[in-house]
Amino acid sequence: MELLLIFVAAVLTNNFVLHYFLGICPFLGVSSRMETAVGMGLAVIFVMTLTATVTWLIYHHILVRFGLPFLEYVTFILVIASLVQIVEMFLRRFSPELYRALGIYLPLITTNCSILGLALFMVLREYDFIEGLVFGIGAGIGFTLVLTIMAGIREELAFADLPRAFRGAPITLITAGILALAFMGFSGLIRV
């Protein structure tokens, strides 16, 4: 039950993009077409799940054990950067199709703040291993959900007759605001 709550919270009520504002850059950058949004979303789910596992193990079994939690930020960012690099090399070698599909989105994930945010929240909320894993998967799915909804809306918006000053980023931000309002409807569901 506890795990289900963590999962639903990460996907809907405390969505990373619309509630914590994490991962806004890719959210604005790759949400103009459905195809790229889905590719980015899949890459993020994949890396988030891995990050949750690896950072949890490193934080609890290396940093805490040797009394080094102040190295948290440096360690996490290095872990994420090397993870992305390893995943990229692994995919290129063993699954060229998937590699081509995810393509340029993988390296971009290193600077996606939602990944580091995930690691930080996991430590802050003192999740155990399984909770952290569920949280990682949920956050990834939540990100993909919002990204694809946004891409769907923006594909329609591309044909809309907008005042010139609002074209591009401003209307995307305002749409995201309305989307955030809609997601507030879920907030009665659970408290975290």
Added chain:
Amino acid sequence: MERREEVSRRPWYQEYLKGLWEENPIFRMLLGMCPTLAVTTSALNGLSMGLATTFVLTSTSLVVSIIRKLVPGQVRIATFTVIIATFVTVADLFLKAKFPAISKALGPYVPLIVVNCFILGRQEVFASKNPTGRSILDALGVGSGFIFALTLLGSIRELLGSGEVFGHEVIPGWHPWVVMILPAGAFLTLGFLVAAMNAIERTK
């Protein structure tokens, strides 16, 4: 991979001024959106976040411009990131020790300065190619542009959300628009602000 030195030839004061408007990270480049939207629930939070980020940006630019000829091209991104993470740790510990209230209000967004894309962006575009003096001016300029944007956004949200700015009552008897303090308000306000900046830019 040999990198050329592309030293900027602008007059020195331009190095500072360009960050305020022309290359303003928020309004013109749309970089570093996450902290911008998340912490601007009040003018004070916006200002503190801006100052912390400017500190990290300036210190990183200083170090990067000093060691710019020693860093091999292939590992430069990793090097810059570790330098940024180090200064973020410094800023975070300083805030925790001296301003616990602000540190609490900003929460995990202080460590998230590490992945603020425009800090890395300035290193890549500017500090890794220019002498130290210019790099610091550039960092201070972009930092000031960031502080300006965050404080403006924070003031507007605080004003509409509670009728106050920096905790001082501005509009007596204002009926608070709660939505401005909530996430949705951040997106809406920034959307309209960027649209306004676009409109101003066009009339120039």
